[in-house]
Amino acid sequence: MNDRKTLTFALMDPPYESARTTTAFRLLHAAIAQGHDVNVFAYEGAVALPFARQAPHANATHGRSAEEERHPVPREWVDALAAMAREKGTAFDWVNCGLCVDERGVGEAVACARRGSPADFWKMAEASHNTLVIGTR
Amino acid sequence: MANYLFFESRDVFESNDVQRLCELAIQLRRAGHGVALFLVQNGTLSARAGVAASRLHQAIAAGVHVLADEFALAERGIGTERLAGGVEVAPLGEAVGLLAAGWKAAWH
Amino acid sequence: METLQVISGAYRATYEEQDDTILWLTQAMVAAGARMAVLLRCNAVNYAVRAQQAPALAIGTWQQAHPPAIAADLARIVASGVPVHVVREDAEARGLRAGDLAEGVHLVRQGEVADLVARHGRVWMW
Incomplete structure (x- = not known):
């Protein structure tokens, strides 16, 4: 597909703290839906988004x-994006900043998320058609 | 000349910096660049007609393309008929289209 | 002792929570027997808008079963007998009209907020 591009997103917010998380995931969804390859660099609190021990609860x-x-x-959202990318035949690469993971103790992540470093973010941005940074405010 | 895509997630009531981003968008547009301002989240609160503090009308008058996320508008109960003139309702996928087209993008 | 819940920020992670956390907290404590009142100010005045209709999220292959229903939550709070106050100036500055707001909420002027605060034994400003 000629219009297929590679887009990189940097996320920074932890789960359950900001509407930015929802908007960011909606952007990722739209990018995959349009057939683009998507990279995510999760920095600081965002490394907890794919944390495998998140548990849903009842609501009395x-x-x-x-x-x-x-x-x-959110770990289900990460998995669901990976599943959608597989269905679409596009690439989806989620990289967690390793040091941010360690200081938060959230190393147990869903299978589609991998450990990396800021150098990975730089390489992803260099290899991408565009990059959007969604920083914490 | 380049094209710029600004995501505005904040509103004029919570952050004075929102006006600064509007000014930047206007300056870039006046310099001949293409500029889109995509309102998301509480940024869409500035899009309701009658919001006196908003500088959106100045941005629109300067030729900045102002879009508002239809999802965020619905969440806040802002119907199309209540939008300030010149604000265009858009799905978030439209912003992805601009990203893919290489518009320089920044989140605020 | 009655507690005044002052809510200023709005739509922070409401999708992940399927709720506003302080409106939820208020309902949970009222259900446990607490006497509470709510003051919506700043952007939170928009929580009183009847027309709010948050769409369900679709993220990848995941579909949201229950999007936030803030208007319904607020109506439930009002129906439970909890007074809900909305700062008129904050609503007007955001382009809201009286007809936009839910039934049962009380518009108060900014100048009346001090009296409202003074009438409550506890004031929790979130």
């Missing part, structure tokens, strides 16, 4: 059990 206030509530857990 809304009167729903855990099964009914299907509470969003």
Whole structure:
């Protein structure tokens, strides 16, 4: 596909703290849906997004059990983007900043996320058609 | 000449810096560049007609293409009929299209 | 003792939480017997808008079952007898009209907020 591009995104916010996380994942979704290859560099708190031990919960206030509530857990979003990319035949590479992972103790990540460093971000940006940084405010 | 895509996630009430980004967009446009300002999240609160503090109308008058995320508008109950003149409702995928087209992108 | 929950920020991670965390917290504590009131100010005045209709998220192959329903949450809070106040000047500055707001909320002027604060034993400003 001639229009297929490589786009890199840097994320920085931890889960459950900012609307930026939702918008960032919507951008990733739209990019894959349009057939682009997508790289993600997760920096600082964002390395907890693919943390494998996130657990959905019930919501008594809304009167729903855990099964009914299907509470969003971002690790499922990361996995779901990888699954969508496989279906579309595009590339999806999620790199967690290793030092950020270590200081937070969130090394146990979903399988599609890999450990890396700022050097990976630089290489991804160099090899991409465009890069969008979504920093913490 | 280049093309610039600015994501504005904040609103004029919470951050004075929002006006600065508007000024930057206007300056770049007046210098002959293509400029799109894509309102997302609470940035869309500035798009409601009657928001006196907003400088969006100045940006629009200068030729900045101002878009507002349809998803964020619905979340906040801002109907199309209540938008300030010149603001275009758009899906977020439109921003991805600009990214893929090589527009220099920055998030605010 | 009645507690005034002052909410200023809005739409922070509401999609991941499927709720606003402080509106949720208020409902949970009221259910446990707490006496509370809510003051919506700054961007949180938009929580009183009836027309809010958050779409369901689709992320990759994942589909959201329950998007946030802030208007319904607020209506439930009002129905439970919790007074909900909205700062009029903040609503007007954001282009809101009285008809945009949920039934049962009370518009208060900025100049009346001090009295509201003074009438509550506890004031929690989130």
